[in-house]
Amino acid sequence: MGGFNVFVWGMVGLVCFFPMLNHFNGGVMAFHKISLHLQHRSAAKVEDDYRTGYHFQPPKHWINDPNAPMFYKGFYHLFYQYNPKGSVWGNIVWAHSVSEDLINWTPLDPAIEPSKPFDQFGCWSGSATILPGEKPVILYTGIIAKEPEPGYQVQNYAIPKDYNDPYLKKWIKPDDNPIIKPTKENVSAFRDPTTAWKLNGQWEITVGSKQDTTGMSYLYRSPDFIKWTLVDHPLHQKEDTGMWECPDFYPVATTGKDGLDTMVVEGDIKHVFKVSLDITRNEYYTIGKYDTKEDKYIPDEGMIDGWAGLRYDWGNFYASKSFYDPAKKRRILWGWSNESSTEHESVKKGWAGIQCIPRSVWLDPSGKQLLQWPVEELETLRDKNVQISNTELKQGDKVQVEGITPAQADVDVVFTLPGLDKAEVYDTNWDKTFPPESIARNICQVKGTTEQGGLGPFGLLTLTSKHFEEYTPVFFRVFNTPDTKHKVLMCSDEMPSTLNKHEYKPSFGGFVDVDLADNKISLRSLIDHSVVESFAAGGKTVITSRVYPTKALDDDNAHLYVFNNGTTTITVEKLDAWSMKKPKMN
Numbered sequence: 001m002g003g004f005n006v007f008v009w010g011m012v013g014l015v016c017f018f019p020m021l022n023h024f025n026g027g028v029m030a031f032h033k034i035s036l037h038l039q040h041r042s043a044a045k046v047e048d049d050y051r052t053g054y055h056f057q058p059p060k061h062w063i064n065d066p067n068a069p070m071f072y073k074g075f076y077h078l079f080y081q082y083n084p085k086g087s088v089w090g091n092i093v094w095a096h097s098v099s100e101d102l103i104n105w106t107p108l109d110p111a112i113e114p115s116k117p118f119d120q121f122g123c124w125s126g127s128a129t130i131l132p133g134e135k136p137v138i139l140y141t142g143i144i145a146k147e148p149e150p151g152y153q154v155q156n157y158a159i160p161k162d163y164n165d166p167y168l169k170k171w172i173k174p175d176d177n178p179i180i181k182p183t184k185e186n187v188s189a190f191r192d193p194t195t196a197w198k199l200n201g202q203w204e205i206t207v208g209s210k211q212d213t214t215g216m217s218y219l220y221r222s223p224d225f226i227k228w229t230l231v232d233h234p235l236h237q238k239e240d241t242g243m244w245e246c247p248d249f250y251p252v253a254t255t256g257k258d259g260l261d262t263m264v265v266e267g268d269i270k271h272v273f274k275v276s277l278d279i280t281r282n283e284y285y286t287i288g289k290y291d292t293k294e295d296k297y298i299p300d301e302g303m304i305d306g307w308a309g310l311r312y313d314w315g316n317f318y319a320s321k322s323f324y325d326p327a328k329k330r331r332i333l334w335g336w337s338n339e340s341s342t343e344h345e346s347v348k349k350g351w352a353g354i355q356c357i358p359r360s361v362w363l364d365p366s367g368k369q370l371l372q373w374p375v376e377e378l379e380t381l382r383d384k385n386v387q388i389s390n391t392e393l394k395q396g397d398k399v400q401v402e403g404i405t406p407a408q409a410d411v412d413v414v415f416t417l418p419g420l421d422k423a424e425v426y427d428t429n430w431d432k433t434f435p436p437e438s439i440a441r442n443i444c445q446v447k448g449t450t451e452q453g454g455l456g457p458f459g460l461l462t463l464t465s466k467h468f469e470e471y472t473p474v475f476f477r478v479f480n481t482p483d484t485k486h487k488v489l490m491c492s493d494e495m496p497s498t499l500n501k502h503e504y505k506p507s508f509g510g511f512v513d514v515d516l517a518d519n520k521i522s523l524r525s526l527i528d529h530s531v532v533e534s535f536a537a538g539g540k541t542v543i544t545s546r547v548y549p550t551k552a553l554d555d556d557n558a559h560l561y562v563f564n565n566g567t568t569t570i571t572v573e574k575l576d577a578w579s580m581k582k583p584k585m586n
């Protein structure tokens, strides 16, 4: 066993031996890193190197959570947590942009800023509800005191100054705020109100919280959206998951791709409940039933409700929020992708954070997971197209995809496998050795891109430098398991992505629940300078990686390949790659 492997297995042992330490971050509250001395530091010039071409970002400074996405009078509204003074978290206001197509964005003035006693130390995340008569209202978390850390939290509301303004430029924060105060135990862990729904004639919302180490989503009821009462039981809770941030609760149709308004609580539907886990800064969701008699959410039998649960995205994706788009009858999901680089780098480059491409989200026909796909409007940015078809890739082969802009591209590929019998055997020890929530990620890390398997690794080498010193591979490995069912692993590996030793370079991974009956598997990657967002098997498994190449930096120096390092020859049935145009971006 080589030195590298010894190191990896040593790390694995450490992580598994202390699973609680792993989850609970040594008992330290996670939240956003607070660096007071950097919060007001604005770079003289914004560095372009890692700025994205078609992902959402403002011209400069720090962004985090998407807030209150909604469609109103022909415009999509995206609010987001923003530091107007610097490139690290702090001084948070609700920045605001509008779009007619979710792709081209016009910036407006911040919609909500600290100014009143009920939000003077911060305007944190929240959601929009469209009340009857087409009247939007925003619920958000206000910080009324700095202590106890990370702040004393209440829930406020804001309403548009002029309902006739489709841009919703000005928002009023009425003086009867706050409309919800915390109970004594949770003053600093009580945030991120959801979009409301109606049950038995009353409005209901849920708010993220915890009690000791039990993650919790409180339920509140109101006859008029102003007077709210705490319901005697939470909508949902789960022991040992710590603080729940940004809960999201919404219905999905049991068949078809159409989305449903959050107001739909009964019928041929399931409900999705998602939370962002503050301790590890990742999210999980379950699919289940909203029991409207008990007013409780109950995950379906077999759903994993906790760290090892389903994820929207196995990479750098957090604080997500969904909304119903009545214009196209779909549910859209937005997630924040933080920098994985250092604060020092963020301050130097003058900006930090992007929003992922908005995704349509609907229930997989199995009922066991969601499917996600970039909104169709993204395709309007597709420019020059190149194709590869029916091309065999033997062990060690890589074929360059030439003729497009490799650092700003959309690639969609279908691989055909000759059969599954050559797949390597899945080592069941992995299930015992690795923490359940990171088995896939650990296998990706241990095996990397080059270790040969029977079927795979095969996939894409994105953002590759001329002499392969740097590349971000996105790929599959297929395993045979003792019960004769195969397992498909998807990896997005940042380890070889940059020569910069100081960057955090995780090897992200997730399993893909796909039956491979037709011996085919697809992969779509959205490559955009410092982000690679990849969708396997039509959106069953998704991974977002943030990367900082030093050589494979721009369209002249980056290259794109399709590759196979497995012993079995596979076929690129069809590959389409497009250069992506730059939209109007704030």
Ligand code: DQQ
Residues within 6 Å of the ligand: 064, 065, 081, 092, 124, 125, 126, 141, 191, 192, 245, 246, 276, 318, 319
């Ligand atoms: N970010 C907000 C909070 C939320 C956290 C503060 C999640 O409301 O819990 O900027 O990233």
